Amino acid sequence: MSKIDREAIVNSVPQKGFFGHPKGLFTLFFTEFWERFSYYGMRALLLYYMYSEVVNGGLGMDEGTAKSIMAVYGSLVYMSGIIGGWIADRLLGTQRSIFYGGILIMAGHIVLALPAGVTALFISMFLIIIGTGLLKPNVSSIVGDMYHREDNRRDAGFSIFYMGINMGAFIAPFIVGTLGQKYNYHLGFGMAAIGMLIGLIVFVVTKKKNLALAGTQVPNPLKPEEKSRVIKRIVVGLLIIIGLGFITIPTNILTINRFTILISLLGIIIPTAYFIVMYRSEKTTNVEKSRLLAYIPLFVTSVLFWAIYEQGAIILAEYADKRTQLEIFGIQLHSSWFQSLSPLFVITLAPVFAALWIKLGERQPSTTRKFSFGLFFAGLSFIIMIVPAFMYGTEALVHPIWLTLSFLLAVIGELCLSPVGLSATTKLAPQAFSAQTMSLWFLSNAAAQALNAQLVKLYTPETEIFYFGLIGGTAVALSFLLFAIAPKIQKYMIGVK
Incomplete structure (x- = not known):
């Protein structure tokens, strides 16, 4: 397939048809809706x-x-985006990868x-890890492909797309969670497959x-002689x-x-290597190298x-199951339902944030300062969990309002950072590594959950106050530092606001 320039791709997509946005946003919105439901x-x-x-x-x-x-599991799901991005960039293109x-x-x-049993659990995990790596970063990459770089609708489009993700995530715990906890876990997992x-x-x-040319071409295809070498x-x-698995697992070398x-x-080594490879590549221009440096913080x-x-799906999920009153106003709650709080708040607030960025226009905070706001509210979401521990101790059941407030604060931070981060990634990405840079964005989540694999071991009722306080307080302090150095970072984003 001959190379298609970005202008031709954007012009091939119907630019009006879904809330004033490109018609392809409908396709990607509902594809991601059902994938996130599952x-x-x-x-x-x-x-x-x-x-x-x-x-x-x-x-x-x-x-x-x-x-x-x-x-x-969460780390590997997002880490697999590297594989999915590479396959899209070098072999299949984003549409077929999805x-x-x-x-x-x-x-x-x-x-x-x-x-x-356990055998099915790990086989399932493997399939979902690879599948999500192929689908998730590439859906987001096509969203960016449908807009001109200077299109002011871009951030709002990602916010709408992000709302679709969370609509699927919102209804899933009520359907899948209820089926699983009230009737049978496997029935719930079967409903996820239907989604x-x-x-x-x-x-x-x-x-x-709706998508036309968006996602159909392979941006940086392998040469025929390279394909056989790569497959080998x-x-x-x-x-x-x-082979290593067969040797190390039965002998308890790999626990x-x-x-x-x-x-x-x-989680630390892979993103570091990725930044180095993209920065040193001959296909990355000097302007793109400057943008990559701005992308690091x-x-x-x-x-x-x-x-x-x-940790809302780990520590706070356990908190919902072990430390929260599950009957309120005569209504019996399922602990899985608390996983609907975050997407519920996103659905409610995402249109507000999308409208806010459009209304502010050129006066809106820079990308870096939006990130600092996101980290600040994330820190507050943990700090607030200290309050019920001080008031009632770490053994008593507490009112669901505390978890609700924690999820709300985290979502306010999410809306400042996540959709803006998706948009910034498509704008700062080197052309030769477009899908792979989107994979790198999701790799930040992989690195975070890899870190969590060690952190969650430290949480116990005895360490609850220290755990929430230290992590939350550190996040708030670093958010102030990021806000202060935002102008310096902006200088490296050459040509990108």
């Missing part, structure tokens, strides 16, 4: 499924082990719906008309990994604890933000 529905159940007793339909794992697995990713995700949920199937149908039926390396790498440490190290801030935010 993922967050599964995640709302997964921790409880792992540590619930076997007689209650669970796997009977130790709670600490289950929390570490949740963090590692389709194959959806197939793998659906297969993973089907496996988890089978009553096959991904619906997303695939939406994508296939509407992509030709992939096969050899997989055989080595499988869950050692594996979490390995993933935590990879944004990336680090994102890691710190997500390290707090993603």
Whole structure:
């Protein structure tokens, strides 16, 4: 396929048709809606499924082990975006990567719906990890492809797209979570598979008309002689990994604890290597190198933000199950329902933030200062959890309002940082590494959850006040530092506001 310039791609997409945005936003909105329904529905159940007793339909794992697995799983899901971005940039293009990713995700949920114990759990995890790596960063990359770089609708478009993600995440715990906790965990996981199937149908039926050329070309294709060499390396790498697994797992050389440490190290090493490779590439211009340098503090801030935010599905999920009153006003709650709070607040507030950025126009805060606001509110979301511990102790059940406030503050931070970060990534990305830079953005979440694999081990009722206070206080202090140096970072974003 001959090279298609960015102008031709943007012009091929109908530019009006979905709330004043490109028509392709409809396709991507609902594809991601159902993919997130499947993922967050599964995640709302997964921790409880792992540590619930076997007689209650669970796997009977130790709670600490289950929390570490949740963090590692989340890290690998986002880490796999590197693979998905590379495949899109060098082999398939983003549209085909999305389709194959959806197939793998659906297969993973089907496996988890089978009553096959720990074996099914890890097979499912593998399929969903690879599938999400193919789908998630590439959907976001196409959103950016549909807008001109100077289009003022861009940040608002990402905010609308982000609202679609959270609509799927909002309804999932009520449907998947209720089926799993009230009736049978495997029934809930089966519903997650159905959600991904619906997303695939939406994508296939509407992509030709709505997306046109967006995502159809391979930006940096492998040469024919390179393909065979790369395939050989992939096969050899997989055989080595499988062989090491057969040797180290039965002999207890590779334990869950050692594996979490390995993933935590990879969470630091991989993004560092990625920045170095892109910066040193001959395909990266001097202007793009300057933008990459500006992207580094944004990336680090994102890691710190997500390290707090993603504990909502681990530490705060356990808090909901063990430390929260689950009956209020005569209504019996399920602990999985608390996972709907974050997306509910995003659905409610995302239009407000989208309208705010448009109204402010040229007067809106810089990208870096938006990031500092995001980290500030994330820190507050943990600091507020100290209050019930001081008031009632760390053993008593507390009112759901405390968890609600914590999730609300984290979401305010999320809306300052996450959709803005998606948009900034598409603007700061080197042209030859467009999809891979989007993968790097999601790698900030992977690094955060790799960090969490170690942090969550430190949380106990005895350490609760210290845990929330130290992490929350550190985030707030660093947010002030980022705000102060924002003008210096902006100078490196040559040509990007």
